[in-house]
Amino acid sequence: MSKTPSYFTPASFKFLRDLKRHNERDWFQANKARYEAELKQPCLRLITDLAEPLRKISDCYVANPKPVGGSLFRIHRDTRFSGDKTPYKTHAGMSFYHRATREQARGGAGTAAFGRLDAPVFYLHIEPGECFVGGGLWHPMPESVKRVRDYMVSNPASWKKITGDARFRKTFVMTGDSLSRPPAGFAKNHELIEDLKRKDFVCSAALPDEALCQPDVLKTLMRHFTLAAPLLDWLCGALDLEF
Template sequence: MPAKSTPYFTPALFKFLRDLARHNDREWFTANKARYEAELKAPALRFIAALDAPLKQTVSPHFVASAKPVGGSLFRIYRDTRFSGDKSPYKTHVGMTFFHEATRSVARVEGGGNAAPGRLDAPLFYLHLQPGECFIGGGVWHGQPDTVKRIRNYMVNNPASWKKATRGGAFAKSFSLDGDSLSRPPQGYDPRHELIEDLKRKDFVCTATLSEEQVCAPDFQKTVLKHFAGAAPMIDWLCGALDLDF
């Protein structure tokens, strides 16, 4: 009988995150640093390392799962509180981004975007693990003005391909479009355009919810790859809008 696969993540991850949410201070975190390393950081880096090859083989050769402890796919647990009224020092979720090779790092993703300042944003895949709020996402989030304009112009010129990428197939079964939108049509675009609600978007992202049970299952890698493949038509379309390979 073949050996059972070992899950990357266990319920201990979510127990740690729930405890952290109740005790979000440096004293508690320091006392529980070993739990953070064993239950969150180490399994997340193992998961990322194991995902890189199948991601390239089954979804796109141009996306990267980087297991580097710093500057790779795993977001830091430490919050940037400089401009926030919430001074809690730690994030209470796990964030992982699988970025286009044109991006190279998550430097600006950490700050709320998809690229380094002055560089073109690139679409990405995202995995979010949080008690009661796990999801897979993808797209361009908080894009720079030039990026958003290019996407909108591409949508105006290619409405049928946008609808095909986001309205049918595996995408529609699992994903919904998400993110912020303008309250009014963007300047310079026909308010009667058939895709005006999508043209009003400031974020071009999609999300699909996951359960904690799915995250802790031995086949979680397959679940993630299946969802990435489901989101691929939209990510491919966004790459086309930004002249990037998919």
């Protein structure tokens, strides 16, 4: 019986380490074939193979293997408003997004910014020594944050059930930015005040680099996505989205 091939190899991580040391356009162009073979194409194959399993969690979520405009983020950095002018990201990011975000962009062509509709996502991050998997609502607009907080106050039991689940807590940490003080309009002594301070609603689990190089990485990712799904379902409820 042939062994199931892995997507990523130590060469994938070596490319990213080399890119971090040589984050220059000339170097990247000279090593573009490495990028394609060792990182981009493995990412696109993984995204393709995640599409069907992800639909079993929710058919609202999309694993899009298009090289441009799909689930794989561009490796080129947007440096227009950054003091860091290095041209390339030193990680690979994959977002498995809610279909409503793209429907909103298409429906508002010429008026709506791409992805302007806030919706939680499943996410995979590949970076030497910093790999993680998770999901949730990252850097939402203020009105979306307010809706999530209001929903939390109205539905505290369901929030506590999801974030307090033993398997969830063993696997994930809640991460992202938070306010230093309670948000305006919410009781300072509310039982969920630390969660109400959140500006991001994201769960994250670190993965060793070696886990991404194993033949069973697809199962590993789906196990994490399945555990994160109740949180995304809850967030969709807060934002009046299907799940």
